[in-house]
Amino acid sequence: MSSVQSGCLWVVATPIGHRDDFSARAIATLREVAVIAAEDTRHSKPLLLHHNIATPLIALHEHNEREVVEGIVRRLRGGESVALISDAGTPLISDPGFRLVRAARAAGVRCAPVPGACAAIAALSVAGLPSDRFVFEGFLPPKSAARRARLQELAGEPRTLIFYESSHRVAESLADMRSVFGDEREAVLARELTKLFETVIGEPLGQLAERVAGDPDQQRGECVLLVAGRGEEADAKLAEGQRVFAVLREELPPAKAAKLAAAITGAPRKELYRSE
Known part of the structure; x- marks a missing residue:
């Protein structure tokens, strides 16, 4: 029956x-x-x-x-x-x-x-990133300017971010994520899940972007990108960076003040410069 x-x-x-x-x-x-x-x-x-x-x-x-x-x-x-x-x-x-x-x-x-x-959930289950709260963003815009604009909107998101990406754009997307989120944000590339050449790589965004850009094998197949949300530690670091930047800005041009404040506090230089 x-x-x-x-x-x-x-x-x-x-x-x-x-x-x-x-x-x-x-x-x-x-x-x-x-x-x-x-x-x-x-x-x-x-x-x-x-x-x-x-x-x-x-x-x-x-x-x-x-x-x-x-x-x-x-x-x-x-x-x-x-x-x-x-x-x-x-x-x-x-x-x-x-x-x-x-x-x-x-x-x-x-x-x-x-x-x-479901590729997004399968990737999240093995990524080692916080999984109690997450945001599924699907595919980012194909063109860099629109992609960076969307990533900028997500820069302050505290939840783990999940993206799908095509193999021929994964290196470019990682480069844009690195530029917007910074080198130190935790990230994971989950590629070809459940298939013969399954790969799950977790590294800070700067390292991951460089690895994928230099390895054509990591630019093949079905890709899921996961990025850690912005945590309280990052907010505290940015706040301290902004404080130091404000002091240095009284004596130095904005670009130099931002560079020094970033070196002193570890805050993202671009975000300090944008706060001018």
Whole structure:
């Protein structure tokens, strides 16, 4: 007897790398629904075949979501069961599906999660950074000016920051983080999680940025970047730096006063200079 309720949208997490990180419930659900809405049907087919899932697929991605949602909701209201999956991990987390879930709920359709892997949470679990409170930022803007502006908005955030980043921009993003957050802020690169070349590197941002910039192997695959939030110690250091800067500023040009105050207190020179 099928355990899949008819007329329900099942939001199913798939593995982020290792094919066996797939729950028995997820596999059973995907076998029993009427149709699977997949971000990239070509990408999902090998995983589904590996687990003997022969359910029909339809494409639902960022370029067609608006157009296909109505048809899927119509099928759901007609009593069919539908599963939503993304290329990897939990749907809607920096992946398509928000419009479908919202429309289904608005239509009175039950939406049920079948939980599993999520790269952001997997990375946080092994990063060694505070995990009681965190902020998921997804992907930063692709262009440096906009990226730095967003990072500047987050510079005072006390919670651990989690970002997704593409392999061809990870070095640039780390360089911008170093520039905005400073060399000493703790950071972690979690790359290719659950895959053959899984790497988790935790270092101060200055060291991590230099390591990744100098190692092409660390610029490949799926990347999660985690940065420690700004702590009370950093606030105290900045306050002392600002006090020393104010004293030096009475006798010296701003740039030189900031440089000396940073050397004396360890406060970020750029933040001291901005306080002018």
